[in-house]
Amino acid sequence: MKWKLLAACIVALTLLLPLSRSQAQEKLRFSYSSTNVVNAPWWMAKDKGFFKKHGMDPELLFIGSTTVSVQSLIAGDVQFGNATGGGIASANAGGGNLVLVSCFINTLPYQLVVSPSIKTAADLKGKAVGVSRFGSASDTAARFLVKSLGLTPGKDVPILQVGGGIERVSALRTGKIAALSASPGVMALAEGVEYRILADTGNVSEKLLFPYICGATTKSFLASNRDLIKRATMAMIEGTHYFKQNKAETKKIVAKYSRQNNEKYLEEGWDVTARLLERVPYVTMEGAESQVKEVLANRPGVPLKTQDIVDNGLVAEIEKSGFIDTVYRGK
Template sequence: MRWKSRTVPWILICLGLIFVFPPHPEGAEPSTPRKIRVAFTSLSGSQAPPWIAREAGIFRKHGLEVEVIAMPSGVEGMNALIAGEVQFLQIAGGTTVSAALGGADVIVIATTIGTFVQNLVARPEIEKAEQLRGKSVGISRFGTSIDTGARLALRHFGLEPEKDVAIVQMGAIESIVPAMQGNRVQAGILSYPAITRAKKLGYRILLDIASLGIPYASTGVTTRAKLIREDPDLVRRYVSAQVEAIARMKRDKNFTMGVMGKYLRTSDPELLSESYEIYAQKYLMKVPLPTVEAVKSVLEELADRNPKAKDQDPKRFFEDSFVRQLETGGFIDNLYR
């Protein structure tokens, strides 16, 4: 009886501690979200997954409090990532690979769009690509996917970039159409919704670059390799939130268009609807796996301007384990049930 009388109070104390400090199940997100900063690098519907993840509360669901920052182009975004000002970047694979070749500790962890969703668009008086000889094509910045798209499009028509046709930096993709209107450049490489806006002005689509069917790490998520080594759980959460945001985009058009309108700063239903159909329904990948083929195309294009890109192993520039784990574990399939 004496043993029982002494044991019962201790049992009650232990039970009380369980309620005060409940067990933290493995894989559960912490009650206090991790604060991080991420950036997107173009006013394009291709950049929408982090917008959706923030506005739908998906980041918070995965234990993250995320500040989403706009950068005018991939160049500024990459500089911010390298400096540690942001932890993740929505950016072209080409910009990431180019920075890595230059010694930066950056790596692709997801490819959300695996080809060029861009058009070569010209002023109304330009009826065919040959008429661009001796004229100028506007891009955002050198070293971005917009720059790459310009070079591919010109070579497709037998024109040599910077020799037959000048490539002019505009600073940001949203500056290209106004530059065309002012005849500062006679053509430009555009994505949606800028393509829709240009068509409304009567400009001509000379080439839908996506129709070439080139596998290319066009848009995705980049981080520093150091973060993967030191905090893989943070990376896992961020990638999980992006994948879930893509699923939300694909099944909720009205919500997605509303968020796109906020970040793209437009209420034009035609612009938003076309951007939604092109990106959310057609090109955003349910399983955003980086691939050897997509990164190999990046290296081949860069090799013309950067000898360091020749004979590189594409696997050096991406880490696919986070997306692959979500795929094999059934996380992605469950999002579409």
């Protein structure tokens, strides 16, 4: 009897092992839209093996803006990617079928950096502010900060598409722009560039709630691959925890993806990002609602609601299961 039972167990294991290997090799194409340290949850999950731990063979792609990243999701070039609430709202208002399922940073940690000669809001009037692309996080932050100074973006202050953080710093250096919106650590790379901080999203009276570093996919892919996206989210939760708990190793990984070894940049970026990363990555509904309203202001009559761009169900399931508590207890 014992031998028969043992033989049956061996057969069962033989049948299960190929399934496990197949699951471990399940391919998924991810994208992130900036080389700034705030994208660390993706990098940590990839380089520290959390995606593989949760049964995925990940391909991580850099797509240089939220706008293009959203287009890649719609086209099916990637299955899961970083996107902002504004990017998803704009896409869905135009007929897209996208949804945010998690958000690891729910605000925009940006500063309005200006030339030294600009000391007041009045000094900024009529001078150009550089952003990466219209509709991007840097664009949203720039417009928010300009408004916080009592000025009207586009009317009082021209907004120019310049490129990434390094390109914007270069444009400030040459005088092409008089100001730029800068994310964590960027100005640490501005050696020899004189500047002032005129406004900061962390210091304005109205807190900027904004789904910023979020996990997005199409509603159709989520419907047919819900468990896969859930496991990807779990991997990123573990990546976030690793980032917060392992500063030295994290900075090495950030240096790899950002292609920056500037210690000041790595230190400042880590400090800001570690404070902002969510333990439980729900998408802020208030922030998503504000982005939907902003999109609808330019497209009146479009039947778009906040719940059309957010599904917090996966994170709720993960939290209820006790997984996040277990990760943060280190068990």
